[in-house]
Amino acid sequence: MPCKISLERLAESQHGQLKYASAFVDEHIRDIRIEDGHIHIEHDSPAGNEAITERVERLIERFSKGDFGFKENILFEHKVDTPYEGDIIAELVERKAIKVLEPGLFIFREPFSSLMRFLDYSFVTKIAKRFEGLQEESYPAVIHAETLNKTNHFTSFPEHIHFLTHLREDLDVIETFSQSIREAGGWNKDHQLELDRNMPKPNFTMNPSTCYHCYEGLQDEILEGEGVVVTAIAKCHRFESKNHTDFGRLLDFSMREIIFVGKPDFVKENRLKSIEYLKELAVEWNVDSLLEIANDPFFTNDFQVKASFQRNQEMKYELRLTIPSIKKSIACSSVNFHSNTFGNAFNIKMGKRNAVTGCVGFGIERWAFAFLAQYGLDEQLWPAAFREQYHAWQEKSL
Numbered sequence: 001m002p003c004k005i006s007l008e009r010l011a012e013s014q015h016g017q018l019k020y021a022s023a024f025v026d027e028h029i030r031d032i033r034i035e036d037g038h039i040h041i042e043h044d045s046p047a048g049n050e051a052i053t054e055r056v057e058r059l060i061e062r063f064s065k066g067d068f069g070f071k072e073n074i075l076f077e078h079k080v081d082t083p084y085e086g087d088i089i090a091e092l093v094e095r096k097a098i099k100v101l102e103p104g105l106f107i108f109r110e111p112f113s114s115l116m117r118f119l120d121y122s123f124v125t126k127i128a129k130r131f132e133g134l135q136e137e138s139y140p141a142v143i144h145a146e147t148l149n150k151t152n153h154f155t156s157f158p159e160h161i162h163f164l165t166h167l168r169e170d171l172d173v174i175e176t177f178s179q180s181i182r183e184a185g186g187w188n189k190d191h192q193l194e195l196d197r198n199m200p201k202p203n204f205t206m207n208p209s210t211c212y213h214c215y216e217g218l219q220d221e222i223l224e225g226e227g228v229v230v231t232a233i234a235k236c237h238r239f240e241s242k243n244h245t246d247f248g249r250l251l252d253f254s255m256r257e258i259i260f261v262g263k264p265d266f267v268k269e270n271r272l273k274s275i276e277y278l279k280e281l282a283v284e285w286n287v288d289s290l291l292e293i294a295n296d297p298f299f300t301n302d303f304q305v306k307a308s309f310q311r312n313q314e315m316k317y318e319l320r321l322t323i324p325s326i327k328k329s330i331a332c333s334s335v336n337f338h339s340n341t342f343g344n345a346f347n348i349k350m351g352k353r354n355a356v357t358g359c360v361g362f363g364i365e366r367w368a369f370a371f372l373a374q375y376g377l378d379e380q381l382w383p384a385a386f387r388e389q390y391h392a393w394q395e396k397s398l
Helices: 012-022 048-064 088-094 112-126 145-150 171-183 211-217 241-245 264-284 303-312 341-345 364-375 384-397
Strands: 002-006 029-035 038-043 074-078 098-102 105-108 142-144 204-206 227-237 252-262 289-293 316-323 328-339 356-363
Touching: 002 048, 012 029, 012 038, 012 048, 029 241, 038 048, 074 264, 088 098, 088 364, 105 112, 112 252, 112 264, 112 356, 112 364, 112 384, 142 145, 142 211, 145 204, 145 211, 211 227, 211 252, 211 356, 227 264, 252 264, 252 364, 264 289, 264 316, 264 328, 264 356, 289 328, 316 364, 328 341, 328 364, 341 356, 356 364
Parallel strands: none
Antiparallel strands: 002 038, 029 038, 074 289, 098 105, 142 204, 227 252, 252 356, 289 316, 316 328, 328 356
């Protein structure tokens, strides 16, 4: 069923945010596109067009409030005439270098898997290790719901959360569940489950961001000196509905982070250094890229307040790499300043005051996809510096 809604009340700079958020208005939506000043939604919702329109209009109202607009504020740009313009994902699938399990969920094989390992190695050796006193940590893929609550993730990004639960510790429940699956001939996604009766309220979710575990680990601690610098890589998970069909928007992804926790000047200075290191790397590897002021895609009705504050205070920068085949760019790294939000939430002290925090994130799969989208799989076409470093790493890792 087609549904067409006018966007005359919404600035064009906010159309992308609306398209993203509209995927969550109804679970029966099949396709969303924006053209001719309208958002077009194909759906099979039993609620009909009236309900879809009302919900999208609520989003339009949310994103159009105030005088805040999403104007580009580019701080750095490295333009490159890259040699590859094909559909890299289609080529990777054809060569069986990746296996698409469903939109946003992949199995990675050689050479893509090696490229991911090389990229992570490079981010550690070329950027993270330039920070004095760097500590490396390893985190689980799951996080306590209570910890996630302290980060305000439940109120800022509720649509992303993957909840984890299990069958109740009850012999009757376990046996009944098992028997129902057996009688149905196996697992059936359309088979109804009595979740409230069979499963307890989740105590854990899948971890949506690497740095949360760092703050959890420092809870109630008093830090010495100017602060600490931590690096870690973790599997992160965010549910993004139909948006998983967008290039690089994964359900499950690897995020390397460098995390700064300490006094305000310590965090701010290290954050500025990380921006310079990112710019240096973009030029060294000759990737078509830009660095711009950004904001998180807040979903809730205080979107304008949070997004405007982030942008006005320049709390988030994104390094975006161009994807020639779709004539768009995707965020591959972000540089964030959180002020004392997490220091307050987790009672992390610098003397008598709460610590401030910041972080630099590298989406490993996104970097690999974006690099190959610009240069393809023929290594002879890769930038000389990148190719030489990759081959040196291969020899070293054998």
